[in-house]
Structure formats: C-alpha cells, structure tokens
Amino acid sequence: MVNLHDIRYLRIGTPDLESAVEFATKIVGLELAGRDGRAAYFRSDKAAVRGDTRDHTLVYFEGDPSDHVVGFDLKEREDFDRAGAEIEKAGHPVRYGTKIECEQRRVQQLLAFKDPSGNKIELVVRPHHSGERYFPSRDAGITHFSHIGLKTSNAPRDEAFWTKLLNARVSDWIGEAPLLRVNTIHHTLALFPSPHPGVQHINHQVEDFDDVMRSYYFLKEKGVRIVFGPGRHPSSSACFLYFEGPDKMVYEYSVGVKHILPEEEASYRPRQFPFAPESFCMWGSRPDIPEFRADLKDKKPPLKTVA
Ligand SMILES: [Fe+2]
Secondary structure, eight states: OOOOOEEEEEEESOOOOOHHHHIIIIIIOOOOEEETEEETEEEEEOHHHHOOOOOEEEEEEESOOOOOOEEEEEEGGHHHHHHHHHHHTTTTOOOOOOOHHHHTTTTEEEEEEOTOOOEEEEEESSSHHHBSOOOOSSSEEEEEEEEEEEEEHHHHHHIIIIIIOOOOOEEEEEETTTEEEEESSSSSSEEOOOOSSSSEEEEEEEEEEHHHHHHHHHHHTTTOOEEEEEEEOOTOOOOOEEOOGGGGGEEEEOOOOOOOGGGGGTOOOEEEOOOOOOHHHHTTOOOOOOGGGGGGOOOOOOOOOOO
C-alpha cells in the first residue's frame, strides 16, 4: 500500500499563458510566485491556517489545455522506491522524473504514472516549502489549495485503484462518484464520470462564508461565468461557489469542509447520496457543470415528499 500524505500541485497546459496568469492572479486571487521559461507558478497557502506554505500549488505552462498533472507527496519519504515498485507491479508503468523535471517541480525525487482512466499522477518526496508569506493578488480570502475533481471513465475501477493501491478512503459517494480522503479532510480527490480524463475542478478554501459571497458579487461584476452556487454540499458540508476559468477549467471556492479525525476513522461509514442536484447542493442551487448534472445522466430521480 502506498500512503499518500497530501496533494501538492497541479500543472495545467494552456495555449494562452498570459491570459491564464491574468485570471489566476486578478480573478482567482493567487500569488504569482515566479516564472520559469514558459511556465508560471502560483502560491496559495496561508501558514496560519494550513500549518505550512507549499512552494507552489498551481502551475500553468504553455501547452495543450487537456494536459493536466497532479502531484501528491508521500507520508514517508523512505517509501518512494517501494511505492514505485508496487504501482508498477499493479500494472501501471512508472517513470522516474529527470533532474530537470524535479527542479521544475521543486522536489527532490518524483515518479510518474497514469491512473486507469489515463490521468497523469506524480508522487514526490521532499517538495519545497516556502519561508515567505503568501501574498494574495486580490482579497479573495484564499487560505489554501485543497482538492481537485478528477474525471474517470469507470468510477468503480478507479475507486479501487485509489483505495486499494494508494490508500485513499471513500468519505461518501454521489451516484458512482467517490469523494476520497487521504488525510483528515473529507475529500482531497473526487472522481466524476466523464468521457475524457483530466482535472474536473480545482478547489481553493477561503476563510469564511463572507468570502464566498464577496467573490460571488465580484465575479459577476467581472463577467466571469458562475457555474454553480453559492450553495452547500450535504456531503462535506462545505459552502461553495464554482466558476469558469481559462480553457473552461472549473474553479471552486469553499469553506467549512468536514474533517474525519483519526479517532473517527474506525467508526466512520461512507454515505451513498443519489446522483441528483440535491446531493450536490442542499440549498437548491443547480449545477451547470456537465459532470454534476443529473439531467445529463440516465438516472432515476430520488423520491420526493408527496404533499
Ligand atoms: Fe469541490
């Protein structure tokens, strides 16, 4: 079993790097930490909330907008070689990162593989932290990069991959989609059925609910397309707002995500929510995100109270 510690970074290709930088800083509110050739690095972590500050959490690089890479670090760095061997043995070819790739990611070592849907995953050891304070580009209230939605062509198969090989645990299901935790946070990863692989949404946590609503009005004024919310997830109990970024990437702000503490691990049982709008938002907001839309799936609606 490979023990993941946390999500570290996301690398996303874009044909228009300047527009992506503009959006990540002036709209999302991330800090442009630096540029390296044809890549731009962004930071997001407030040490007082997260306990540390990752060197960077998002990279936009000049390239194919469907090229997404997700990096996780390991709980024990001594497990690196064993992790590579186990993933390889499970039938997923592993490639070890070159010195240049490690430098680009600010890590000591990395190994790369694909999940069964074809999503590019990297495991890293000794990723850099920053001693500098995160200085946001706008007052969005971001405290840290927290989770991603990932597309899957077969949710039960990929759930088995993440839970049996990589030690993720199912916190809840919405239809077939598992919300997976690797630490105490309700989900660091969620797998949503889709015909193509890739990142489905990018979540940043904000300080409080006022930040969600401030951004709602800010984004509307800036003409950014809001695709879901403001609302509240009945699964993680987080309040959320989803909006569309460059190359139709969906970004999310949320606050109040549930934690499953070590003492609750033994007794916690994942809940099954039907694939219905109510399972995504308990306030009645309707998602305009293909992977969240029940009307695009061949599912029976849940029972309703008869008046
Ligand atoms: Fe989310």
